[in-house]
Amino acid sequence: MLAFLIVVAVTFGALWSPAAAQSSRTSPPAVQAGFQLFTARDHQFPLSFRDIPAWRDRQTPVEKVKFTGGSYWLVAQVRNLTSDSAWVFNPYGSLMEHVDVRVYRPGQPVQTFQTGYRAKHAYMLHYGLDLTLRPGERTWVVAQIRSPYFASQPNFSFEPQDRYRQQVNLDNLLTLVAFGALLALSCYNLFIFAGTHNRSFFYYAAYALTYCVAWAFTFHVPADVFGFYDLRWHYVGFFLLPVLNTLFYLHFLKLDQRLPLLGRLSRVNLWLPLALLPSSFLLLPYTHILATGVVSLWLVLALVCGVASWRQGFYSARFFVFGLLALMVPATMILPANVGLMPDPVRNTELLTLLGGTLDGLLLAFALADQLRLLMRDNISHIVQLRRALHLAGTDTLTGLHNRHAFGQAVGTLEDHPFLLVLMDLDGLKTLNDTQGHARGDDLLRVFARLLQDMESEHITAYRLGGDEFALIAPPGADAALVSQLQTAEETLRAGGFPTSGLSVGMAHAGGGRSAGQVFEEADQRMYRHKQAKKGGKEPSDRR
Template sequence: MKIIMHLVCRLMLALWLMAGTAIASPVVLTDHTTTSPAEANLWRALPTGSTITDFNQLRAAILSAGTVASTLGGEGAFGLRMQVTSLSEQPGTWFVRLPANYLDRGQAYWQSDNGRTVPLPGFGQRTGQSVRLLHQQAFPLTLNAGETGVLWLMIDAKKFPAPVQPHFVPQSRFYQQQFLTNAATLLGTGVMFTLGLIALFAYFRTKTPVTLACAGYVGLHGIGWFAASGAWGFIWGEGNSNPAYWGMLLFPFAIACASQFTRLLFNCRLRHSRLNHFFHGLSVLCLGLGLLMPWLPFVWGYQVSHAIALLWVPTAIVTGIMMLSKKDFRAKYYLTGNLLYGVALLAYMLLHVGQLDLAGYAEGMVVIALALDCFCILLSVAEWLSLQQQEYRRSYLMSRRDTLTGIGNRHAFHEQIDELGDQPYGLVFIDVDGFKAINDTHGHDQGDRFLVFAAEQMQTHLGRLGTVYRTGGDEFLWLVPICHPGQLAGLPAQLAQRLQQSEAAFHRAGWKNAGLSHGMATSLESDSLSQCLSLADERMYQHKQGKNHTLVRRPS
């Protein structure tokens, strides 16, 4: 009996020792196939704050640690030991790809069955990356033909938002994946940078706040995703900080700009007061959280950023639908962009909670989707600017057109004078005779119809010689540019003839007592516009008194 109990105890001890030194399921590598062992119960949680500098320390730490169900949502350091066998008949290189873009540092060692222990190239944002792979980490593993051994691996980060499932990728296939992932990310962030700069230049040109908000919205997304992908690490190299965390810290500021952009795009201050208060409050909240987040643990900031995203996406989509239902066609681009944005963030968050297994590629697709979103946002700004330009042109034309007759007013006249510069010109000051009698006899409606008819006739008979302006009441101005000195000799008689033709048209239309008194002056016989107008006005009154001839002083 004692012998049996002794054997049972020795068996239990052996099982306990085996459990303490359990190794992950063996991984078999081939020349052309990616091998991805299951992540469940693969990793071991290493002591917080442990300092590991060599293989013996890493081995001891992993052997003494307990397994965890998953690294999803985990914090700190994790380690694993995995038996790996190459079935290749020739020496080959595989890349171990880890979907962990926030990784601070990583260490790996290869312990071959032939007795050699080799430190593998380092990886992580703070320890330097031997392989440049955005959104993920990777390091090479070179094995001899048929070699078998154990891979010892340690990773450390403030947050693991996705399960860290290792992928052993053959060298040729890895380079294809690396090119596609890096190209998609750099293309997407490059598009966002470019669109942000376009919006910023538009702000410098137009001084409209909506373009500045758009520049912040688009540009901060580009900078944030460039940082979150790990690309800043390529520039800064090794350091005490992890630039991949910056993307999460910039996100609240991007949404603050997005809130202001939405408020300004749809003119909420004048048309939608409740939305105006909501978006203004949301932008202030996001700005405050963004300023606070650098002082909080990264895990808290990570959760705050995802909470903001969960609030913003449905808000933006509902706003776009509501504005489109109100026939605000700027919303068609805004809604399209935010639908893309919503789908992208949904895929991103599902990946982070382990419900979508795309092995890190979802983040590259998110960046492309966000680039398309930013393009749509810029289109909505272009639509807004187009509408503003149309409104400006309409207001501009209205301010320079006489509302009754449709011809130019005094503002248009002065603009035309400014455009002429030093070019000589002639002015004909015209006053309508008999207009008061028409108003008194037939009423103001009939008087207005006569003024419209008079303006049409003067414009018709003046033709290409110049332009007719109504300066007030029954007073008009004819402005005639003088292109060459010889034109001046016959100009007074020519203009007088055309005025007589206009008067004749009045009489044929039944306005028998209507006429035109006029006086002409040129810039060549005066020192300023006001002097030229005074001279023409004086001659008009002389003509009204005499009604037989027009006085024009020849320049000396």
């Protein structure tokens, strides 16, 4: 993003032209040119160099063109004050459908040129015409400009050919980079939408694509590349931009939940542009004025909603606000010029606005990425909480062993596989509770639980089933080793301060199509017989 900001700053410096800010009739001091603008009532050019003064005196001068279109004469008496003879006559700053140019020199045939929207351009995306102006030569240049509307006041200049080519190359490079970035952002977010089904990504992708298409018409890309010259389509994209961006920020900022009043107000950006969109086909001379009003209203409402959401604590909205500011800075230059409130302050406000919109697109992508980051953080937090809850649900709080719920799940999972089930009853617990208190009984349970945890491994798991009942689930061949370990554990308990404690053990092997209930019943019976045998003073031989 920093690199893009640097590019925008450099571009602004390259586009800034104090001459363009002063008047459409100024030109570089290297060429002395007095521009005059007249209303064109016909298409009759002067016949020769000598006829121009009388012809000019019959015309009606005007200060500015009408934004609703018309036909105008531009007359310039030019004198080249340099030694350079390669020059460019450059009409710029507004759409001009037809620009017919005549160059008059004393005693020479009149030269005829054409440029403008419908003509083939010597310079891609620009109206410039190459002219030869010999050093010290005095020349008349007369142009007739016809257009169904003017997006702003047109400007005219004579520029050295080499400098103009460099500027055009820079303009075109930045234009194509901006278009490429918008297309890439649109495709990438459509891909994200396909995986997440989050409508914010779809609305954003549609907005970025529409922004690209709308400005492509402004820069005459369909006309220059595809030969599509229908002016009625030029502002369709600009009427759709408020609609798509509003759908995006309504969903992204969750205005209906967080700020319902602003959500309701923002819906004017949905129905008003759609209601005025047919003007592109029915009222073409007024379309750019209507589109200017619609876009201005959208930008103001969107900025208010973004700032309000940010202040309310939705911090992903900061990228949305920064993006709007990146778009509004050039918009404050081009929108007032669209309705004649001020002249264009830079040479190529369209390019600057395109770059601002591309930066807006990048920042909106950052906003979505930040929202994804927050969603992922919340999801991870929920997963951790869920795992903790599942762990607690399957854990005995006193001993830290798995509980009866976890035991039931494990047995159900292993029902079709062979395993060894060991049931244990901790003898002496009731007596200890009655004589020394339940706190001492809890100590016995915790000590025995630690001994069982020492027996656990990748394939052996210990459980407390409740009260003084415990269990082990182990591989089928682990019975001999477990008997030895349990005998050691019993001796450890007695030597560790619990002389009256002991273990009653019953084992059973799962497999052979027997149900888990049958296996449990067999182990429980053997444990019971072991307990009874111990009371009778002898160890049974069938506990496993």
